[in-house]
Amino acid sequence: MTQTTDAAAKTTPPAAGPRRRRRMPHRAWFVAAVAFVTIIGGAAFNSLPGLLIDPLHERFGWSRGEIGFAVSIDMALYGLTAPFAAALMDRFGMRKVVVAALSTVAAGALLSVWMTASWQLMLYWGLLVGLGTGSMAMAFAATVTNRWFVERRGLVTGVLTAAGASGQLIFLPLCAWIVEHHGWRPASVTVALAALVVVPFVWLLLRDHPADVGLAPYGGEFVPKPAPRTGAAKRTVTVLFAAVRTGPFWLLAGTFAICGASTNGLMRTYFVPSAHDHGMPITAAASLLAVIGVFDVIGTIASGWLTDRFEARRLLAVYYALRGVSLLFLPMLMAPSVHPPMIFFIVFYGLDWVATVPPTLALCREQYGEDSAIVFGWVLASHQVGAAVVAFAGGVARDVFGSYDVVWYGAGALCAAAALMSLVIRRKPVPLAGLTR
Numbered sequence: 001m002t003q004t005t006d007a008a009a010k011t012t013p014p015a016a017g018p019r020r021r022r023r024m025p026h027r028a029w030f031v032a033a034v035a036f037v038t039i040i041g042g043a044a045f046n047s048l049p050g051l052l053i054d055p056l057h058e059r060f061g062w063s064r065g066e067i068g069f070a071v072s073i074d075m076a077l078y079g080l081t082a083p084f085a086a087a088l089m090d091r092f093g094m095r096k097v098v099v100a101a102l103s104t105v106a107a108g109a110l111l112s113v114w115m116t117a118s119w120q121l122m123l124y125w126g127l128l129v130g131l132g133t134g135s136m137a138m139a140f141a142a143t144v145t146n147r148w149f150v151e152r153r154g155l156v157t158g159v160l161t162a163a164g165a166s167g168q169l170i171f172l173p174l175c176a177w178i179v180e181h182h183g184w185r186p187a188s189v190t191v192a193l194a195a196l197v198v199v200p201f202v203w204l205l206l207r208d209h210p211a212d213v214g215l216a217p218y219g220g221e222f223v224p225k226p227a228p229r230t231g232a233a234k235r236t237v238t239v240l241f242a243a244v245r246t247g248p249f250w251l252l253a254g255t256f257a258i259c260g261a262s263t264n265g266l267m268r269t270y271f272v273p274s275a276h277d278h279g280m281p282i283t284a285a286a287s288l289l290a291v292i293g294v295f296d297v298i299g300t301i302a303s304g305w306l307t308d309r310f311e312a313r314r315l316l317a318v319y320y321a322l323r324g325v326s327l328l329f330l331p332m333l334m335a336p337s338v339h340p341p342m343i344f345f346i347v348f349y350g351l352d353w354v355a356t357v358p359p360t361l362a363l364c365r366e367q368y369g370e371d372s373a374i375v376f377g378w379v380l381a382s383h384q385v386g387a388a389v390v391a392f393a394g395g396v397a398r399d400v401f402g403s404y405d406v407v408w409y410g411a412g413a414l415c416a417a418a419a420l421m422s423l424v425i426r427r428k429p430v431p432l433a434g435l436t437r
Contacts (some may be wrong), residue, residue, distance in 0.1 A: 027210070028148040028218035032156055034205045035144045036163045038098060041198030042105055042136050043167035044191045045129050046264075049074075050272040051175055051286060053395075055184045056121070064273075066118045068395025071269055072388035073126025074133070075260070079384025081134025083377030087236040088135070089143050091228050093208040097135055102195045102202070104132030109192035113185045132195075139380065142361060142373045147209055151219025153365075154358050158304020161357040162297040172293065176272075176286030239374045248367050251425045252360060252379045255316060257386030258418040259356050262323060262411040264383075265390030267292070267349070274404040279336030288338065288346050295350025303355035312359035312366070316422035319359075323352045324415025331405040363425060 049071045056067055088097050108128030115121055141160035149156050171194065178187040210217045211225035243249040268289070275285035306315055326349050333342045364376040394407045 026218045027207070027213055027215055030205070031144060031148050031207060032160065034201055035140060035160055038102070038198050038202055038206075039136065039141065039160060039163035040167040040170065041194050042102055042133055043164040044171045044194040045105055045109055045133065046164065046167065046268060048109075048175060048187060048191055049125070049391075050269050050289070051172075051179050051187065051282065052184050053269075053273045054276060054282070055179060059184070060116075060118070062118050062121070064395040064398050065392070066395075067121065068269070068392045070118070070122045070125045071395075072265075072392040073122055074130040074388075075264060075384045075391055076388035077127065077130025077384075078134040079260070079381035079387075081131055082139040082380045082384075083236050083240065083374050084233060085135040085139040086143055086373045086377045087233065089139070089208075090226075090235075093228075094140065094143060095202060095206050095208060098140060098202050098206070099199055101132045101135035102199050104135070105129055106132075106192040106195040108132060109188045109195070112188050134384075139373065139377045142376050145361075146365075146373055147217065149218045149220075152308070154304040154307035154362060155301065156304070157358045157361050158301040158307070161304075161354050162300040164354070167293075172286045172290040173283070176283045180283055236374055236377070239371050240378050243368065243371075243375050243378060246367075248363070248425050249375065249379070251421050252363060252367075253382035255320065255418040255421050256356070256360055256379050256383040258320070258414045259354075259360075260383035260385070260387035261390040262327060262415055263353055263387070265387030266327075266394060266407060266411050267353075269391050270394045270398075270404050270407070273398070275334060277398075277403070278334040280334075280338075284338060288342070291346050292350035292353060295347050296353040299351035299353065299355045300357065302351075304358040307358040307362050312362045313422050313425050315359045316356055316363075317419045319352055319355050320415045320419040320422060323349065324412045324419065326352070327408050327412035327415065331408050 049067075053064060053067050056062055057064060085097060085101070105128070108124045111128070112121065112124040115124060141157060141163075144160065145153050145156050171191070175187045175190065178190060207213055209225040211223065216222040271289055272282060272285040275288070276282055303315065303319070326345060330345060333339075333345055335342065360379065361372075361376055364379060365372040368375040390407065390411065394404060397407050398404055
């Protein structure tokens with residue numbers, strides 16, 4: 001026994017004392033980073049419509065109502081695709097769905113270079129880009145957050161939501177410069193390339209579930225990867241039919257429809273042409289919209305942090321009330337040049353732009369549990385339907401009244417209604433399981 005012990009002692013290296021292991025960041029943060037870059041690439045197209053309304057009107061003679069209708073198709077399909085995308089990610093995995101979505105966005109942007117009729121604008125901008133962008137964005141962010149994170153969900157939701165604004169920050173000034181110096185076609189090509197560049201990163205680096213790499217979600221316990229769910233479309237519709245039988249769904253959908261109307265439908269589409277109507281150069285107006293993106297990133301991440309700590313209903317009420325007040329003042333701030341009151345509006349509005357997303361997603365998760373990603377997809381659909389209505393109405397209002405002022409005032413009043421609706425959302429969870437049978 002002694003000889004064996006001595007031999008072992010000779011072959012075993014002496015203890016070097018306790019070693020401090022370097023703790024690597026959890027894999028969930030790398031997945032979130034890939035998702036962030038992906039949403040930026042997919043969101044590049046969102047920089048274009050507001051920049052191209054006047055050039056397309058001048059080049060082809062299409063009315064602003066026609067162009068606005070194409071944008072409204074894109075926004076409506078963006079929303080209506082989202083809930084099905086969440087279910088498709090459960091069936092086929094995030095990687096396959098997101099790669100297909102990015103390729104579709106690139107195809108729509110490239111094909112628009114050769115369009116000569118307004119129906120082609122509606123097909124390429126509306127159908128293809130709408131389906132592509134709707135298959136990722138918020139549904140993608142919700143799926144990543146639900147699968148990979150238990151802790152810090154509000155913060156991660158805020159960061160991924162801010163990715164869309166980051167894309168705006170990057171591409172708006174660039175596309176505005178390209179449109180002004182080289183025309184609208186090179187800008188469309190730039191957007192298509194941005195979507196294609198992201199595809200290899202998604203395919204090589206994104207993983208569908210923590211169990212794929214033998215990990216537990218961040219802040220949680222290990223969960224085996226669930227089997228792929230068949231009948232994605234049926235499940236999506238079944239969850240919708242169950243959700244519409246509950247009161248919180250209608251309040252969440254109604255407030256988020258107003259959110260879409262007052263942001264994507266109005267500000268993103270018509271701020272640049274509205275400012276241009278008042279004599280402001282397109283590049284200056286686009287730069288202001290990009291600055292909104294800067295503060296949107298700050299505001300959305302801060303909103304995610306606040307959502308982890310305060311009641312989501314009250315946060316929503318404050319956000320909508322402040323947004324409504326700011327929109328009522330905007331028509332009085334339009335001028336040929338940038339001045340301090342306009343800068344104050346840009347900062348103020350930017351902090352509030354999509355700050356509503358983290359508390360809305362938190363309320364969906366609180367109310368609907370494991371079906372929350374699909375329910376949020378339908379709530380997002382209402383967001384985009386609201387955006388689509390205003391994208392079309394704004395163009396028609398400009399054709400009829402010669403000004404966008406009536407739309408700004410209307411959106412401000414709607415935000416006041418959304419603030420009141422937020423406060424009456426109940427906090428008790430809604431079990432959908434019994435309603436889907």
